[in-house]
């Protein structure tokens with residue numbers, strides 16, 4: 263109790279001096295007030311841990327209401343303050359009323375010193391842990407605000423991407439579980455973050471669990487947490503990722519990697535809205551919003567007995583399919599510009615830009631690794647470039663993923679012709695859709711169609 267600061271308020275001077283004598287050696291500060299009138303201003307002066315408050319102040323009127331009045335004043339000023347009431351024998355009922363109103367305990371006069379010290383020590387410990395909890399809450403909300411402060415940089419204005427973002431905006435504010443599907447590197451995690459950012463849960467965290475990277479034997483404790491001693495390596499109590507996402511969003515990446523026994527456990531959490539840590543008996547209530555992602559065909563896995571159908575129904579209330587980059591090549595120029603700027607800044611290559619020929623080449627490539635591959639290709643080009651312009655030669659692709667160059671001998675014009683033809687075929691001749699897909703005006707598209715005699 264050496265750190266404790268105690269404020270004692272009693273109009274009986276002999277009580278004040280007895281308490282002062284008792285506490286002075288064992289506490290950091292003991293301040294005595296003989297009237298409660300200065301109580302609030304004293305609380306504003308210093309960071310007290312415990313207030314010892316008399317129930318009756320006016321001599322002769324022992325209603326105890328003064329004590330309750332001042333107790334309420336203290337708690338209104340600081341709801342976390344530990345207040346111990348000092349009361350006479352006949353006033354036990356009032357003391358109980360004070361505890362109901364928020365006092366942490368009461369001591370009857372005359373007190374035993376040992377008992378008084380123990381009560382004050384308990385009150386001080388409570389005050390300390392309340393302060394800790396308050397600070398942790400403040401810290402937590404500060405950290406969450408910090409995490410959510412950075413708006414996700416989501417690039418894309420093609421009609422295919424706009425459809426995705428429309429859907430994201432619509433579903434984010436609901437509590438629906440969402441399954442995001444798409445090839446590797448199409449932006450599934452980015453979209454999950456955006457859903458959380460736009461949701462009503464954004465004041466809490468989004469916890470991400472990559473099912474592809476957790477060893478099978480650690481899976482259960484990672485997800486569900488454990489009690490100290492639940493298994494050989496469980497040296498401390500640990501909260502699992504599911505519980506950590508309580509009231510926020512749980513993002514399960516690569517859900518197709520979840521083993522059948524784990525699928526059953528996850529399903530039970532979703533159905534019962536409760537989980538039990540390993541080695542514990544009592545379940546904890548959980549309020550979750552689940553967003554899952556996969557590049558697997560879960561329907562096919564159900565057919566093969568590798569994924570539970572009932573779990574799929576739980577997790578895919580809404581499914582969002584992300585298009586591969588090759589189906590939204592109109593977004594490539596903007597993505598390229600974004601990544602070039604990002605890496606020019608990062609690698610301090612001021613003045614470096616990219617040629618339009620190079621962008622056309624990037625639009626003709628098939629991008630099996632999607633946006634992530636594009637991002638890496640640009641990062642590499644920026645690092646290796648020793649001129650002021652990144653050109654076509656800075657990007658070398660495998661020929662089988664680059665059919666336009668392969669089939670037409672590699673000239674830029676042939677490549678452009680191939681891209682336009684491909685888009686006309688894909689959009690079934692709808693030139694507005696073709697110009698939107700390619701990111702050019704209708705007039706530019708007409709000029710090119712005329713030029714190439716398409």
Ligand SMILES: Nc1ncnc2c1ncn2[C@@H]1O[C@H](COP(=O)(O)OP(=O)(O)OP(=O)(O)O)[C@@H](O)[C@H]1O
Nearest residue numbers: 415416417418445446447448449450451452633634
């Ligand atoms: N529309 C976009 N705008 C900007 N950056 C994007 C976009 N889509 C993806 N990215 C970037 O591409 C990279 C890969 O994205 P992300 O990790 O979200 O993909 P993923 O589909 O979850 O990949 P995987 O299936 O491999 O887990 C990230 O660096 C991400 O920021």
